[in-house]
Amino acid sequence: MRVKILGSAAGGGFPQWNCGCANCSAVRAGNFQGKARSQAQIAISNDGHSWFLLGASPDLRSQIEATPELPPQTGIRRSPIAGAVLANADLDHVLGLLLLRELQPLRVYATDSIRRILTEDNSMFAMLQRVPGQVTWSAFEPGTTFPLLDPAGKDSGIRCRALSLGTHYPAYVSPARHDQLNPGEASLGLIVESPTGKHLAYMPAVPQIDDALPDGALLKEFAAADVLLFDGTFWSDDELIRIQGSGKTARQMGHVPVSSADGSLARLAGLRRPRKIYIHINNTNPMLNEAGPEYRQVREAGWEIAEDGCQLDL
Numbered sequence: 617m618r619v620k621i622l623g624s625a626a627g628g629g630f631p632q633w634n635c636g637c638a639n640c641s642a643v644r645a646g647n648f649q650g651k652a653r654s655q656a657q658i659a660i661s662n663d664g665h666s667w668f669l670l671g672a673s674p675d676l677r678s679q680i681e682a683t684p685e686l687p688p689q690t691g692i693r694r695s696p697i698a699g700a701v702l703a704n705a706d707l708d709h710v711l712g713l714l715l716l717r718e719l720q721p722l723r724v725y726a727t728d729s730i731r732r733i734l735t736e737d738n739s740m741f742a743m744l745q746r747v748p749g750q751v752t753w754s755a756f757e758p759g760t761t762f763p764l765l766d767p768a769g770k771d772s773g774i775r776c777r778a779l780s781l782g783t784h785y786p787a788y789v790s791p792a793r794h795d796q797l798n799p800g801e802a803s804l805g806l807i808v809e810s811p812t813g814k815h816l817a818y819m820p821a822v823p824q825i826d827d828a829l830p831d832g833a834l835l836k837e838f839a840a841a842d843v844l845l846f847d848g849t850f851w852s853d854d855e856l857i858r859i860q861g862s863g864k865t866a867r868q869m870g871h872v873p874v875s876s877a878d879g880s881l882a883r884l885a886g887l888r889r890p891r892k893i894y895i896h897i898n899n900t901n902p903m904l905n906e907a908g909p910e911y912r913q914v915r916e917a918g919w920e921i922a923e924d925g926c927q928l929d930l
């Protein structure tokens with residue numbers, strides 16, 4: 617199974633359009649030791665011909681063009697993209713679906729709650745249902761394993777299972793709708809299994825490590841993974857508050873920070889099996905600066921920091 621990291625930044629990307637933080641300013645000035653990044657996006661394939669997206673980022677159009685495998689390989693209107701699996705309804709995770717509206721058949725896997733938010737409350741998503749067979753919505757429930765099928769029903773050989781990690785829906789969801797939704801379907805981590813039994817854990821939003829699942833089950837999932845793509849949104853819990861002067865903590869936004877005694881760097885230090893890679897990195901995170909002590913600390917702890925264009929085979 618081939619995994620392509622098309623985008624590695626959190627919502628807003630790096631640099632972010634309205635941000636003048638030290639990182640964003642240095643990137644624009646051309647004197648940053650590190651790389652610009654687009655909003656988080658993964659693509660996976662078993663056969664190299666048919667690709668599935670994990671999420672659908674607002675940067676998807678340029679990400680497709682930057683990836684030789686993803687534009688049409690044969691035919692006039694025939695993208696190799698077969699479908700997408702949604703882990704939440706955040707804008708930086710679903711807006712890209714609207715960029716895929718040009719009548720290409722696609723299969724979109726989502727929980728019922730996320731599908732209802734998108735298709736029943738947001739009328740623009742009707743652009744994905746203009747003709748029969750355009751987008752097929754396939755429902756899944758957290759905890760159950762499902763195969764990734766192309767729009768015609770052909771099995772890719774890849775299996776997927778979602779873990780329920782958070783109960784917060786995006787702020788755009790109305791209170792009335794919120795009351796009708798299953799809290800366990802709000803924010804998911806995805807365990808992707810290759811036909812040869814290799815496991816990719818894609819965890820872009822993890823609010824806590826120990827209590828996210830009962831009995832430390834989340835750590836056991838990570839320990840069984842071959843590659844862990846983990847929430848690297850914020851370095852510290854008060855990062856945004858310090859830079860903006862107000863706002864929410866990282867944990868209040870559903871992201872365990874990288875640093876501190878109960879941050880991910882410390883809590884996941886004992887994980888030996890998986891290749892550990894931070895992804896979904898916010899533009900304010902000091903570990904993006906490859907000349908800084910935070911970057912060095914993360915690398916010395918055995919972690920990698922995802923960059924756009926990375927490829928993994930497992």
Ligand SMILES: [Zn+2]
Pocket residue numbers: 631632635636637638639640641899900
């Ligand atoms: Zn910034």
